[in-house]
Amino acid sequence: MGNLVVIEGTKRQVPNKTWKPFPDLSPHDNSDPIGGDGGSKGQIVLMLDPVPGLTDFRASTPDLLWWTYAQFMPFDDTKLLSSVGVYVPRPGRTITGAHRNVQGRIGLWDLSSQPADVTLLDHRGSATWPHCQVTPSSQYLCYIGRSEVISQNLKTSRKEKRSRDLRMGNFRFCVLSPNGRYLAILMRIGNQFELATVTADRLQRCTEVMCHNLCPKFYGSANYTDHVECSFSPDSRYIAVSSSFGKLFVTQRDPSKCYKLITPGLIPDDQGVLEDARAYDYDPRYPHEVMAFSTTDKSIRVYNLENEECLLSNELPEDVGVAEVMKYSNGGYLLSVGTSSTIILMYDSDCGNLLYRLDTATQNVKYAMRTMPSGYPSMIRLAWSHSGEQLAVCTADGYVRIWQLPRFINLQHFCRLTILKYLPARDVYSLPLPGKLIDFILYNAVRC
Numbered sequence: 001m002g003n004l005v006v007i008e009g010t011k012r013q014v015p016n017k018t019w020k021p022f023p024d025l026s027p028h029d030n031s032d033p034i035g036g037d038g039g040s041k042g043q044i045v046l047m048l049d050p051v052p053g054l055t056d057f058r059a060s061t062p063d064l065l066w067w068t069y070a071q072f073m074p075f076d077d078t079k080l081l082s083s084v085g086v087y088v089p090r091p092g093r094t095i096t097g098a099h100r101n102v103q104g105r106i107g108l109w110d111l112s113s114q115p116a117d118v119t120l121l122d123h124r125g126s127a128t129w130p131h132c133q134v135t136p137s138s139q140y141l142c143y144i145g146r147s148e149v150i151s152q153n154l155k156t157s158r159k160e161k162r163s164r165d166l167r168m169g170n171f172r173f174c175v176l177s178p179n180g181r182y183l184a185i186l187m188r189i190g191n192q193f194e195l196a197t198v199t200a201d202r203l204q205r206c207t208e209v210m211c212h213n214l215c216p217k218f219y220g221s222a223n224y225t226d227h228v229e230c231s232f233s234p235d236s237r238y239i240a241v242s243s244s245f246g247k248l249f250v251t252q253r254d255p256s257k258c259y260k261l262i263t264p265g266l267i268p269d270d271q272g273v274l275e276d277a278r279a280y281d282y283d284p285r286y287p288h289e290v291m292a293f294s295t296t297d298k299s300i301r302v303y304n305l306e307n308e309e310c311l312l313s314n315e316l317p318e319d320v321g322v323a324e325v326m327k328y329s330n331g332g333y334l335l336s337v338g339t340s341s342t343i344i345l346m347y348d349s350d351c352g353n354l355l356y357r358l359d360t361a362t363q364n365v366k367y368a369m370r371t372m373p374s375g376y377p378s379m380i381r382l383a384w385s386h387s388g389e390q391l392a393v394c395t396a397d398g399y400v401r402i403w404q405l406p407r408f409i410n411l412q413h414f415c416r417l418t419i420l421k422y423l424p425a426r427d428v429y430s431l432p433l434p435g436k437l438i439d440f441i442l443y444n445a446v447r448c
Contacts, residue, residue: 013135013136013137013179013180013181014136014137014425014426014428014429014442015074015075015136015137015138015424015425015426016424016425016426016427017075017076017424017425018075018420018421018422018423018424018425019075019076019077019386019387019417019420019421019425020075020076020077020078020079021077021078021387021417021421022077022078022111022385022387022389022390023078023111023112025045025046025111025404041346041355041356041357041358041405041406042356042358042391042403042404042405042406043363043403043404044360044363044364044367044401044402044403044404045390045402045403045404046111046116046401046402047366047367047399047400047401047402048070048080048082048109048116048118048399048400048401048402049398049399050068050082050083050084050105050107050118050398050399050400051084051086051101051102051105051398052118054099054102057099058398061098062370063089064086064087064088064089064098064398065086065087065088065089065095065372065376065396066084066085066086066087066395066396066397066398066399067084067085067086067087067129067130067380067396068082068083068084068130068380068381068394068395068396068398068399068400069082069083069084069130069131069132069380069381069394070082070381070383070392070394070400071132071133071134071383071392072383072384072385072386072390072392073108073134073138074134074135074136074137074138074386075138075386075420075425076138076386077111077385077386077387077390078110078111078112079108079109079110079111080108080109080111080383080392080400080402081106081107081108081109081132081133081134081141082106082107082108082109082118082394082400083104083105083106083107083126083130083131083132083143084102084105084130084398085097085102085103085104085105085126085129085130086098086099086102086103086398089372089373089375089376091373091375092223092225093223093225094223094224094225095225100125101123103125103126103130104122104123104124104125104126104130104143104144104145104146105120105122105123105130106120106121106122106123106130106132106141106143107119107120107121108121111402121141121152121154122141122143122150122152124145124146124150125145125146126143126144126145126146127144127145127146127147127170127171128144128170128171128172128173129173129227130143130144131143131144131173131174131175133174133175133176134154134176135176135180135200136178136179136180137180138154139153139154139155140152140153140154140180140200140201141154142174142176142183142200143174144171144172144173144174145161147163147164147171148161148162148163148164148171149161149162149171149174149183149185149198149203150162151183151200151201151202151203153201160201160202160203161203162185162198162203164187167189168189169187169188169189169194170187170188170189171185171186171187172186172187172188172193172227172228173185173186173228173229173230174186175229175230175231175232176200176232177200177232177236177253178232178234178235178236179235179236180200181199181200181236182197182198182199182200182206182232182236182253183197183198183199183200183203184196184197184230184231184232184239184253185197185198186211186228186229186230186241188220188228191219191220191221191222192210192211192212192219192220193210193211193212193218193219193220193228193241194208194209194210194211195208195209195210195211195214195230195239195241195251195255196208197239197253197254206254207253207254207255209251209255211241214241214249214251214255214257214258215241215247215249215258215261217247218241218243218247218249221245225244226243226244226245227243227244227277228241228242228243228244228277229241229242229243229277229278230242231281231282232253233250233282233287233288234282234283234284234285234286234287234288234444234445235287235288235445236253237252237253237287237288238250238251238252238253238259238288239251239252239253239255240280240282240291242274242277242278242279242280243274243277244276244277246263246264246273246274246296247263247264247273247274248262248263248273248274248280248293249261249262249265250262250288250291250305259305260305262274262291262293262303262305263293263295266303266305266308267295267301271295271297271299272295272296272297272299273295273296274293274294274295274296275293275294275295275296275298275322275323275324276294276322276323276324276325276377278324278325278326278377278380278381279293279294279323279324279325279326280292280293280294280326281293281326281327281328281335282328283302283328283332283349284328284330284331284332284443284445285331285332285349285445285446285447286445286447287445288305288445289304289305289306290302290303290304290305290311290447291303291305292312292326292328292335293326294316294322294323294326294337296322298315298316298322298323299313299314299315299316300312300313300314300315300316300323300326300335300337300347301313302349302352312351312352313352314347314352314354316337316339316345317345317354319341319343320339320340320341320343320345321339321340321341322339322340323337323338323339324338324339324340324377324378324379325337325338325377325379325380325381325382326338326382327381327382327383327384328349328384329384329388330384330385330386330388330443331388331413331443332349333348333349333350333388333408333410333413334346334347334348334349334355334388334408335347335348335349336382336384336391338379338382338393339379340371340377340378340379341371341378342359342360342369342371342378342379342395343357343358343359344357344358344359344379344382344391344393344403345357346358346405356406358391358393358403358405360401367401369395369397369399369401370396370397372396376396377396378395378396379393379394379395379396380394380395380396381393381394382394386420387417388405388408388413389404389405389407389408390402390403390404390405391403391405412440416440416441419441420441425442428441428442
């Protein structure tokens with residue numbers, strides 16, 4: 001795991017290891033640079049089944065909802081973390097688990113082996129939508145179990161647990177800060193939600209606040225069909241909280257009051273509310289000021305939250321449905337938008353132009369993706385590789401498809417990857433370079 005450099009502000013934990021590039025899996029040349037025609041680009045080079053060995057179960061239950069998650073390991077594009085759960089859709093009612101041996105299963109994939117090999121890290125089960133993350137040092141794995149939040153040391157296998165208190169709330173989501181020090185936890189207590197911040201290694205409580213005290217009417221539904229999420233800003237100082245019932249707000253990590261109400265608030269009610277709890281993301285090039293999100297009027301907006309200026313506004317193409325999940329590339333150059341049609345849109349982050357689409361209909365039939373019935377998402381999560389040249393797409397049919405993307409032609413980007421390939425990330429701080437250039441190499445927020 002190596003020694004760490006941890007600096008307050010916009011910098012992050014940095015492991016003492018070099019970056020490992022994604023293995024060459026392309027069956028043919030994929031060197032076409034990014035275009036601007038909005039057509040289909042890229043190709044699927046790998047499709048992973050997070051639960052190998054359930055082929056017969058999959059074939060006999062085609063209508064189930066699989067909640068999949070994936071994350072490339074920090075500074076290692078040859079490793080992919082995955083988690084999964086499978087559920088019986090019940091419109092208007094709480095969904096139920098469909099297979100006890102699947103819920104909350106966490107695996108670590110070695111993509112450099114042929115075929116890709118997976119190591120089981122945990123199989124304790126999960127009482128909520130499975131989601132897990134590792135710290136930037138790759139040392140701690142954090143996730144929600146049956147009735148507790150867990151921080152697992154991947155080096156020693158030691159587990160720290162935070163169980164429910166006497167209020168008997170249900171943990172619903174947790175997320176790590178980019179600097180690796182904090183874990184934000186959303187817990188439902190009755191119809192209310194509590195946002196708590198704890199230390200990532202020991203799960204010691206730092207702060208807690210009820211969400212409805214920051215965002216009016218932030219309450220859960222009586223039938224528990226809602227979904228809530230949260231995410232840290234790139235500088236780890238702010239936390240965004242979102243919901244499937246249209247609300248999005250940002251608070252400081254040590255919340256005394258709400259920093260910004262976004263939907264509704266910054267965006268008037270007549271212009272729509274947040275499309276989905278996963279339909280937003282911070283621009284990683286800025287400490288905390290810039291955020292992209294999609295609203296129910298089928299618009300994608302990018303706002304400077306500090307001065308409330310709309311930087312970009314685009315309408316989604318008519319043929320793609322609605323936005324279900326959004327994710328910036330690590331360098332912030334591209335914004336990926338997963339839609340209900342299973343088409344992924346790639347936008348230029350600076351000008352907002354649609355560069356190209358990723359559509360499984362253009363790929364081999366073995367990679368075909370099915371859509372879910374109305375009311376349930378088809379696209380669950382998007383995860384970028386460290387280099388920004390691969391995208392892992394997690395879908396409700398229970399698979400993780402990895403796309404090889406068109407090459408990003410940028411001399412600074414190539415130089416950054418070359419340095420990280422041969423020099424341990426921690427040693428970048430010792431280079432005789434300006435601070436902003438070091439921040440750029442390590443993907444720290446550099447814009448103001």
